Amino acid sequence: MSELPDLILLLVLLAIIGTWLKLSRAREQAAEEARQQCRQHGLQLLDESVGLRSVRLRRASGRVFWERCYAFEVSIDGDDREPGRLWMSGHILTGLSLPTIQSHLPGLLTEHEPPSGESNVIPLQPRLRRDSRLH
Secondary structure, rough: OOOOHHHHHHHHHHHHHHHHHHHHHHHHHHHHHHHHHHHHHEEHHHOOOOOOEEEEEEEEEOEEEEEEEEEEEOOHHHHHOOEEEEEEOOEEEEEEEOOHHHHHHHOOOOOOOOOOOOOOOOOOOOOOOOOOOEO
C-alpha cells in the first residue's frame, strides 16, 4: 500500500525537475535574445545575464499563453547602467524595452522626442487588445 504515495512523490519530483529544466532553457534563450538585441542597437549587455521578472497569462487572437518578462542591464557608453526588459512567449520575442541613446546625449533632442527623464520603448510587435484592434 505504501507504493502509491511513493509513486506520487516521485511524479511530483519529476514534474518539479522538468519545470526547472524548461525554465532554465527559456532563460538561456532570453539571454541570447538580449545579447542579439544589444548588438543590433549598439548597446553593451552588462553581466551577460538576464533575470526572470514576472510571468503572466496573455490572450491574443483567441489564444491564451504564458508570457515571461526578463530584466537585464545595458550600458550605452560603458560608464552607465540602464535597465532593459524583454518579453517572451515560448521561443518568440513579443516585446522589448531598451534605453535610447538620444535620452543620454545633450543637444540631440528635438521637440518630438521625450525629455531624458522619461522611459522610451522600442516596440517590436504591436500588442493586440481583446477585440484584436491595434491600440
